[in-house]
Amino acid sequence: MPELPEVETIKNTLKQFVLNKTITDVSVYWANIIKQPDDIDYFKYLLAKQSIHDIHRRGKFLLFELDDVVLVSHLRMEGKYSVHPSGEPVKKHTHVIFIFSDGEELRYNDVRKFGTMHLYEKGDEWKNKPLNQLGPDPFSKTFTMDYFYQKLKKTDRVIKSVLLDQTVVAGLGNIYVDETLFRANIHPLKKANKLKKREAKMIWEAAINTLKDAIAQGGTTIRSYVNSQGDMGMFQQELFVYGQENEPCKICGKPIVKMKVGGRGTHVCILCQKME
DNA sequence: CCTCTAGCCTGCTAGC
DNA sequence: TGCTAGCAGGCTAGAG
Numbered sequence: 675m676p677e678l679p680e681v682e683t684i685k686n687t688l689k690q691f692v693l694n695k696t697i698t699d700v701s702v703y704w705a706n707i708i709k710q711p712d713d714i715d716y717f718k719y720l721l722a723k724q725s726i727h728d729i730h731r732r733g734k735f736l737l738f739e740l741d742d743v744v745l746v747s748h749l750r751m752e753g754k755y756s757v758h759p760s761g762e763p764v765k766k767h768t769h770v771i772f773i774f775s776d777g778e779e780l781r782y783n784d785v786r787k788f789g790t791m792h793l794y795e796k797g798d799e800w801k802n803k804p805l806n807q808l809g810p811d812p813f814s815k816t817f818t819m820d821y822f823y824q825k826l827k828k829t830d831r832v833i834k835s836v837l838l839d840q841t842v843v844a845g846l847g848n849i850y851v852d853e854t855l856f857r858a859n860i861h862p863l864k865k866a867n868k869l870k871k872r873e874a875k876m877i878w879e880a881a882i883n884t885l886k887d888a889i890a891q892g893g894t895t896i897r898s899y900v901n902s903q904g905d906m907g908m909f910q911q912e913l914f915v916y917g918q919e920n921e922p923c924k925i926c927g928k929p930i931v932k933m934k935v936g937g938r939g940t941h942v943c944i945l946c947q948k949m950e
Numbered sequence: 951c952c953t954c955t956a957g958c959c960t961g962c963t964a965g966c
Numbered sequence: 967t968g969c970t971a972g973c974a975g976g977c978t979a980g981a982g
Contacts, residue, residue: 675975706958734976751975752960767960783953786959788976804977840977847976937954939974 677749678734678812678845679888680899680907684755685731688902691757693797695774696725697740703762704769707784711803717793721745721772733808733844737799745824746792747782753789755902756781785898808844817843823874826866833869833877834862835936846881849894849916852941854881855913861947862935887912915941 676684689748698717700718702708708717724740731737736755739743747753760777770782782789792804799805810817825842826833836842837851846854857861857880860873869877888894893907900906908948910917914924923943933940 748976750977784959785961788959790977794968835953836975938976 675847675849675896676734676749676753676893676899677847677850678731678885679850679891679909680893680901681731681734681736681749681845681940682889683893683901683907684749684833685729685736686901687905688736688755688757691730691778691902692726692774692780693728694725695778695780696723696820698723698775699773701771701773702769703764703771704787706787707769707782707791708791708793708917709790710794720793723732729840733811733840735805735808739796742796744794744796746794746799746805748790749784750788750790752898753782753784753787754900756783756904768793803913807841809840809842810844812843812885817882819875819878822878823871826869826874829866831866832863832935833860833866834938834940836866837877837881838936838938843881845885847939848938849891849896849913850881850884850888853884853914856941856943856947857884858944859948861944861949862940862942864949894905915943917941 700721702714705714708714709853711717720743724743726738726740728739729789735747737749758779758781760773760779765783767785768781768783769787773781794802826836829836834855835849837846837854841922854877858876860877888909891907891909892901892905893899894909895906896910913931918930918941920929921928923946926943926945928943928945933942
């Protein structure tokens with residue numbers, strides 16, 4: 675499932691293939707992917723003759739910057755972009771195709787059909803969902819230790835749920851939250867408002883460093899993630915707890931335990947990550 | 951303000 | 967072996 679490091683990697687590879695290309699037409703095979711505008715024909719109309727000038731990442735979102743509009747795309751668990759020559763057979767899970775004037779196409783593929791696209795006139799993307807509720811990007815200078823600690827002090831929720839909350843910090847998902855809490859030696863069930871400033875700082879630093887390390891490895895491939903060139907990530911080799919159920923902890927040797935926290939599968943070393 | 955649940959989907963796995 | 971039921975997963979909307 676693409677989280678921040680995977681989306682960052684996808685953005686960088688995709689830019690090599692689609693920058694400065696001009697859309698002539700769009701094919702939509704599964705309309706529920708398109709959340710904005712409501713009318714699919716209007717979606718196509720707005721994109722026709724538009725060129726892709728840049729691609730940005732905000733949290734787990736990709737932002738395609740065109741002439742007059744911005745396409746905000748979330749890949750959820752299985753979304754993928756790839757570039758093909760026009761006329762290649764359309765695969766079973768291809769739901770949207772952006773046809774370029776040069777004989778190539780950008781294809782959106784998504785086994786689960788959970789991904790979303792929102793199209794806005796330039797500037798409006800920040801005033802509307804899904805971007806208007808997002809917290810700071812972990813690498814932004816607004817994601818300060820002070821901001822983070824104030825957020826933790828204000829909530830009675832468990833720390834894992836807070837880290838997954840995209841309005842607090844945008845980009846962490848299930849894998850990197852589990853890894854962050856392991857690196858910080860904090861149990862996922864600890865209440866956020868009970869954490870000492872020292873502990874909050876450990877989590878804040880671990881989150882930023884875990885994401886940086888994962889980007890350096892091209893992301894994490896658990897079962898299906900590849901970037902837009904088809905390359906796997908390599909960070910799975912550096913995972914301490916995620917997907918390591920019953921495996922010995924790389925630090926203390928005690929088997930990693932899997933539990934449910936806020937409805938999510940959660941991996942923890944109960945020796946390294948103390949409740950007290 | 952908060953938390954919980956259903957819904958969105960389909961591939962995979964456990965159980966028969 | 968072949969079948970079905972249930973689960974996973976990020977996020978939203980609605981209920982409590």
